[in-house]
Amino acid sequence: MTTLTAAAQARPGWSRWLARWEALLIVALLGLIVVGNSLSPFFLTAGNFANLIAALMEVAIMALPMTLIIIVGEIDLSVESSAGLASALLGFLWMSHVPLPIAIPIVLAVGALGGLVNGLFVAKAGLPSLVVTLGTLAVFRGLALIVLGPIGVSDFPPAFTELGFGHVPGTLIPWPFVIFVVLAVLLTVILHQTWIGRQIFAIGKNSGAARYSGVRVSRVKIGLFVLSGLIASLAGIILTSRLSSARADAAEGMTLTVVTVVLLGGVNIFGGSGSIPGVVLAVLAVAVMQNALRLASVTVEVQSIALGLLLILSVVIPTSAHRAKSAIDRVRGGRPPPADSVPRGEQRIPTVEEERS
Amino acid sequence: MADPRAGALVAPSRTPGRLVGTIARQRELSLLAILIVLGAAVSLRAPQFLTLSNVSQVAVLASVTAVAALGEALVILTRNVDLSVEATIGIVAYVVAVTLESHTFGAPAAVVVGIALGLVLGMVNGILIAFLRVPSIVATLGTLSVFRGIDYFIAGSHQVPLAGLPDGFTDPARSDVFGIPVFVLVTVVLVVIGTAILRSTRFGRQIYAVGSNPEAAAILGIPSRRVVFTAFALCGALAGVAGVMWVMEFGTINGTAATGAVLAIVAATVVGGVNIFGGSGTLAGAALGALFLGFVANALPLIGLNQFYLQAIYGVVILVAVAADALILRRLQRSRTRRSGR
Numbered sequence: 268m269t270t271l272t273a274a275a276q277a278r279p280g281w282s283r284w285l286a287r288w289e290a291l292l293i294v295a296l297l298g299l300i301v302v303g304n305s306l307s308p309f310f311l312t313a314g315n316f317a318n319l320i321a322a323l324m325e326v327a328i329m330a331l332p333m334t335l336i337i338i339v340g341e342i343d344l345s346v347e348s349s350a351g352l353a354s355a356l357l358g359f360l361w362m363s364h365v366p367l368p369i370a371i372p373i374v375l376a377v378g379a380l381g382g383l384v385n386g387l388f389v390a391k392a393g394l395p396s397l398v399v400t401l402g403t404l405a406v407f408r409g410l411a412l413i414v415l416g417p418i419g420v421s422d423f424p425p426a427f428t429e430l431g432f433g434h435v436p437g438t439l440i441p442w443p444f445v446i447f448v449v450l451a452v453l454l455t456v457i458l459h460q461t462w463i464g465r466q467i468f469a470i471g472k473n474s475g476a477a478r479y480s481g482v483r484v485s486r487v488k489i490g491l492f493v494l495s496g497l498i499a500s501l502a503g504i505i506l507t508s509r510l511s512s513a514r515a516d517a518a519e520g521m522t523l524t525v526v527t528v529v530l531l532g533g534v535n536i537f538g539g540s541g542s543i544p545g546v547v548l549a550v551l552a553v554a555v556m557q558n559a560l561r562l563a564s565v566t567v568e569v570q571s572i573a574l575g576l577l578l579i580l581s582v583v584i585p586t587s588a589h590r591a592k593s594a595i596d597r598v599r600g601g602r603p604p605p606a607d608s609v610p611r612g613e614q615r616i617p618t619v620e621e622e623r624s
Numbered sequence: 625m626a627d628p629r630a631g632a633l634v635a636p637s638r639t640p641g642r643l644v645g646t647i648a649r650q651r652e653l654s655l656l657a658i659l660i661v662l663g664a665a666v667s668l669r670a671p672q673f674l675t676l677s678n679v680s681q682v683a684v685l686a687s688v689t690a691v692a693a694l695g696e697a698l699v700i701l702t703r704n705v706d707l708s709v710e711a712t713i714g715i716v717a718y719v720v721a722v723t724l725e726s727h728t729f730g731a732p733a734a735v736v737v738g739i740a741l742g743l744v745l746g747m748v749n750g751i752l753i754a755f756l757r758v759p760s761i762v763a764t765l766g767t768l769s770v771f772r773g774i775d776y777f778i779a780g781s782h783q784v785p786l787a788g789l790p791d792g793f794t795d796p797a798r799s800d801v802f803g804i805p806v807f808v809l810v811t812v813v814l815v816v817i818g819t820a821i822l823r824s825t826r827f828g829r830q831i832y833a834v835g836s837n838p839e840a841a842a843i844l845g846i847p848s849r850r851v852v853f854t855a856f857a858l859c860g861a862l863a864g865v866a867g868v869m870w871v872m873e874f875g876t877i878n879g880t881a882a883t884g885a886v887l888a889i890v891a892a893t894v895v896g897g898v899n900i901f902g903g904s905g906t907l908a909g910a911a912l913g914a915l916f917l918g919f920v921a922n923a924l925p926l927i928g929l930n931q932f933y934l935q936a937i938y939g940v941v942i943l944v945a946v947a948a949d950a951l952i953l954r955r956l957q958r959s960r961t962r963r964s965g966r
Contacts, residue, residue: 342761388943394950396891397705397761398900402942405887409936416932515932526762528952536759568776575769582758590757 268420288533288585292548296555303559310562317439319558321509324443325350325502326521327550330528331447331454332495334546337529338458338473339388339491340538341396346499346525348407349378350518353503358513367427375500381407382496386489404522411515420513431509443505450498450586455543467491471538527578528553536582553577637807651897652909659916662923670957678922680805683799687807688869690882690911691883693892694818695746695862696805697910698855700893701822703835703902704753706856709863709889711771712745713882716867718779721877725788738871739864745771750853758901768886777888779879786875797872807869811911814862818907836903891938894945901953917941 303310329346336343353374360370381403388399430442458464469477470484478484507513532549534541556577560570654889667674694710699706720738723729729737745767752763788792796806822828833841841848871877896913898905920941921934 306647315652388947392950393954394945394946395900398942398946401887401890402939402946405891405935405939405942409933409937409939412932412935523765526765536762566777568773570773571769572773572777575773577765578769579752579758579763579766582762583752583756586757 270466285343289542289545289548292531292533292545292552296548296552299552299555299559303555303562306559306562310558313439315558317434317441319554320444321441323511323524323550323554323557324447325506325518326524326528326553327447327547328443328450328502329495329499329521330506330526330532330546330550331450331543332491332498333525333529333535334456334532334541334543334606335458335467336396336491336495337526337534337536338471338538338541339467339488341488341491342400342526343385343396343495344400344494344526345381345385345403345524346495346502347518347521348411349381349496349499350503350506350521351515352381352407352411352414353378353500354507354513354517355415355515357504357507361423361513362420367424371504374504375497378500379493379497379502382492382499383489385496386492389492390485390488408515408519411517415513415515417515421511423508423511423513428508428511431507432511443509446501446505451543451547452487455584458543463487468539471535471540473539523525523578524553524574527581528576531577531581533585535585641806652906652912655896655912655916655939659912659919661771662919666923666926670923673926680800680808682922683915684805684807685873686915687805688866688873688891689888689918690811690914691693691814691869692863692866692885692889693896693910693914694814694907695859695866695900696889697905697907698818698831698862698894699760699859700898700900701831701835701902701905702852702855703838704762704852704855705764705887705890705900706859707764707890708745708748708749708768708771708886709777709859710865710882711768712742712860712863713867713870713885714880715745715771715775715778716742716864717870717877717881718775718784718798718879720868721784721789721871722779722782724790724793724871725784731790731793735868738868739861742864742867743861744856745852746857746863749860750856751857754849754853766875772883775881776879781878783876783878789871789875794872794875797869807873810865810869814865815907815911822907824917827851827854832903834902887916887935887938887942891941891945894949895941897945897949899949899953900946 300311309315324599329350333346335344356377357370360373361367365373384394385400385403388394389396426609432441434441435445458467466477466482466487468476469482470487474484503518506517510517528549529541529546529551530536532546534546553574556573557570562574565573641764646653663674672678692713696706696709716738719741720734721738724731728734749760749764749767752758753760758766796810799806801809822831830841830846830848830851833844833846834851838848867882870881874881892913893905893910894900894913895916896905896909896911898910917938919930920937924931924933924937
């Protein structure tokens with residue numbers, strides 16, 4: 268698995284663990300497929316797979332920049348509202364007779380601008396991304412409501428709804444999946460094969476050390492938040508197209524699924540390690556799980572309980588395993604394990620003493 | 625009121641710059657000043673804004689948010705956050721309402737059960753965060769989904785109507801003692817008790833210590849995990865109180881009660897001067913923050929803006945309050961370095 272090498276080099280000693288985590292995901296995925304197949308004869312059909320993938324594509328697309336942001340040691344809770352704002356703005360522009368080839372770039376630009384606001388607050392003002400993006404989560408959703416109000420816009424032309432709803436001609440592959448694959452490959456190369464990716468891992472592992480090594484920390488972070496806002500708007504456009512309806516409350520509650528997918532994909536919540544292929548595997552696992560639950564007639568409420576538990580477990584298991592391993596190493600008298608990075612909840616502006624040290 | 629920063633572990637012996645220190649200390653006062661100016665400005669356009677009945681109505685409604693914000697303040701003081709409070713409020717509200725409707729418990733027992741349920745849910749968060757070391761943002765994002773899912777699951781499509789509640793149960797939301805609404809009295813009592821605990825007990829000082837400098841707190845032998853756990857447990861219990869108040873206030877309860885309330889609660893806490901970096905802030909500030917947001921929500925229609933602006937305003941309030949805190953903190957650190965002659 269060559270794609271893992273960058274992550275492995277960025278965090279020596281984690282490579283084996285990461286490889287194992289991804290192996291675990293593959294096993295879970297196969298297990299879910301077996302379970303799903305026993306639930307319904309239609310589970311293993313191409314049509315069902317196309318459906319289960321299509322239903323999760325907005326989440327999957329937003330998970331890609333979220334992966335980079337969590338690796339760099341931040342978080343973006345505002346993605347669902349960025350997508351909602353994109354949907355509302357698109358509906359508003361279409362209602363005001365702006366042609367789509369002009370409206371879509373405007374929507375994407377507004378999304379990037381929203382990401383820039385997040386990035387400036389986090390990187391320039393030094394505020395915790397958790398609170399900043401909690402604030403913009405409300406601001407972007409509020410703007411969506413102000414722009415479109417409680418109405419829905421649904422008279423989009425067929426050429427547009429084809430983007431979210433249609434398939435690549437002659438196959439069952441949905442168009443959003445093509446977009447996802449292209450973005451995933453692009454970001455995999457950037458994260459795992461280029462200097463940009465190296466800088467992202469370096470900042471996530473030790474932001475101070477990265478800065479003293481000449482990494483422009485705030486520029487990288489701002490760039491990532493802009494990317495996140497841009498791609499979240501793209502996801503909002505795809506969602507609008509797939510449902511052929513623009514609404515201000517589009518994508519509400521989606522951030523939870525996005526963060527779950529990323530952490531399930533083996534990305535360390537404290538930053539510094541993770542991989543795009545792992546997240547792609549997690550997307551497939553969650554898609555299959557949701558589909559299997561639906562086939563088993565499990566209600567939406569129980570699905571939301573399952574998702575919440577999955578999110579917590581995907582942090583508890585690796586953290587506990589790491590602590591158990593450290594404890595074993597200590598007992599054996601081996602070298603002390605690397606200290607865990609400071610949890611995000613505990614981040615703050617470094618004091619002067621820390622800056623000097 | 626004593627400077628909460630001075631009691632914290634940051635650096636008790638060094639005096640921060642006088643002006644900056646004053647601003648930092650006076651968040652409660654400046655909030656009151658803003659409230660008065662806002663009230664005067666709005667009442668110019670809508671004279672009914674500052675009538676006694678409107679003010680007490682706003683204060684009663686804000687009390688529910690304020691009680692939940694007290695719990696959120698305890699958690700944020702320890703440098704954590706609890707996003708699951710709204711689900712705790714929702715689940716407690718439904719359980720209290722439905723047990724009353726089915727006559728499982730009498731009114732006093734239902735109230736106790738509701739608060740106890742909130743306490744248990746808060747302890748679940750506390751275990752995850754303090755003992756399993758899940759970052760609070762992830763843990764409470766997860767439990768937000770889990771608690772709300774359980775709420776939907778037990779509620780289904782059932783809705784408890786106002787008529788299903790025993791007679792007089794919702795009276796506390798509508799009655800007053802010597803002209804002061806009962807809900808406001810409850811909030812004030814909780815603020816006074818909580819402030820006394822924070823200022824004068826070992827646990828209270830430990831909360832500030834853990835929040836302002838976890839490493840130093842650990843070196844001093846403060847059991848930070850137990851402190852964080854207790855903060856989350858109390859936050860759950862206070863959310864339980866807010867859930868009971870929610871039933872009394874709104875009467876008609878289904879599985880979606882309090883959806884989205886977390887933004888107002890966090891916004892009230894940070895706008896009330898509880899520093900998001902932990903270690904400083906007061907409960908009175910958090911309660912005043914809730915009152916402030918209550919007035920803003922009430923003033924919107926009076927000045928011709930619809931409710932859709934409210935969400936955006938909560939967001940802007942969070943951003944502005946946090947940015948101001950960070951600015952003050954940075955100034956404090958800078959002036960402290962200058963004074964210590966380094």
